[in-house]
Amino acid sequence: MNITVIFFLGLIIALVGVIPPGLLNMTAAKISLKEGHGRGIVFSIGVCVIVALQTYIASIFASYLSNHPEVVDILQRVAFVIFVLITIYFLFVAKATTKQQIEPKIRSKKSRFFHGLFLSSINVFPIPYQAYMTITLASFGWLNFEQINILSYVAGASSGTFVMLYMYIFFFDKIKEKKFTSQKNMNFIIGGITGVISIVTLINIIKEL
Numbered sequence: 001m002n003i004t005v006i007f008f009l010g011l012i013i014a015l016v017g018v019i020p021p022g023l024l025n026m027t028a029a030k031i032s033l034k035e036g037h038g039r040g041i042v043f044s045i046g047v048c049v050i051v052a053l054q055t056y057i058a059s060i061f062a063s064y065l066s067n068h069p070e071v072v073d074i075l076q077r078v079a080f081v082i083f084v085l086i087t088i089y090f091l092f093v094a095k096a097t098t099k100q101q102i103e104p105k106i107r108s109k110k111s112r113f114f115h116g117l118f119l120s121s122i123n124v125f126p127i128p129y130q131a132y133m134t135i136t137l138a139s140f141g142w143l144n145f146e147q148i149n150i151l152s153y154v155a156g157a158s159s160g161t162f163v164m165l166y167m168y169i170f171f172f173d174k175i176k177e178k179k180f181t182s183q184k185n186m187n188f189i190i191g192g193i194t195g196v197i198s199i200v201t202l203i204n205i206i207k208e209l
Contacts, residue, residue, distance in 0.1 A: 003148060006153050006156065007153070008156060009153065010154065010156025010157040010159075011157065011159050012156075012160060013130075013133050013157065014055075014130075015161075017129055018165065022123075023119060023123060024119060024123060025164060025165050025168040028040050028116075028165045031043050032169040032172065042113050043115055044162055045113060045116065046115065046116020048120075048158040049120075050116075050120035050121050051157060052154050052155070052157065054120075055157040055158065058128070058129075058130035058131040059130065059131075059134045059145065059150045059153060060145075062131040077205060080202055082122050083195075083198040084198045087195040091192075
């Protein structure tokens, strides 16, 4: 299949995967509101670098992961623990420390890039998601695992992720005067989202026992 088509398949699939409010897109919106549009974009670029790496790994090992569901199970359990800790932080720790800050400390753009790298690294969901999608595309004959096709798909996936993160930044920038975009409420929203993700992940783990 034409690499341009593969690129847009990767873009659309990644775009759909990031549409639901989650840790990465809500954090990008929060940073943009708190520190400026530019730092939100730098954070998003950091996220997309890891997304590209995760998508590449998922594409290379798609066949292995499909034949060894226990690997996905391990990733799921690790993700559950991580998201529980993140939920506790945003609902309790961040909420408590917000009142003590007289003036927020503005981080450099470089630190926000590495912040994006870190948060995207602990978000392991793109790996099984992209592995499943690449296997599905391959089953339809829309994707083969030649290097050029994989790289095209990876480029599309990282671009799709960036587009959706930017849309979140743009949307929250337009409604930044609204009450629910305050520091306290943004922490609560992020904590609530990761809490829901933790519950859903736990339910899936219990079902597979």
